[in-house]
């Protein structure tokens with residue numbers, strides 16, 4: 001069972017990755033493996049919900065919402081700096 005399934009956020013029943021858990025947990029810095037995980041997210045209909053959930057819940061491992069741990073840290077720094085949930089600035 002996927003760690004993501006165990007967490008059971010509501011959106012997960014529609015997740016593209018629900019049956020392929022290992023692809024979503026590449027070793028940090030393994031760009032090729034990260035690209036595989038991100039390619040799964042690219043076809044996922046709940047990508048926005050997933051990223052929002054991961055940011056709110058401080059997920060620190062794996063690919064969530066098409067973003068790596070490092071990318072989510074960057075987004076969270078921007079959110080803290082901007083004082084809102086704007087991911088683009």
Ligand code: SF4
Nearest residue numbers: 015017041044050065
């Ligand atoms: S966006 Fe990616 S990590 Fe999130 S549920 Fe979809 S496939 Fe899984």
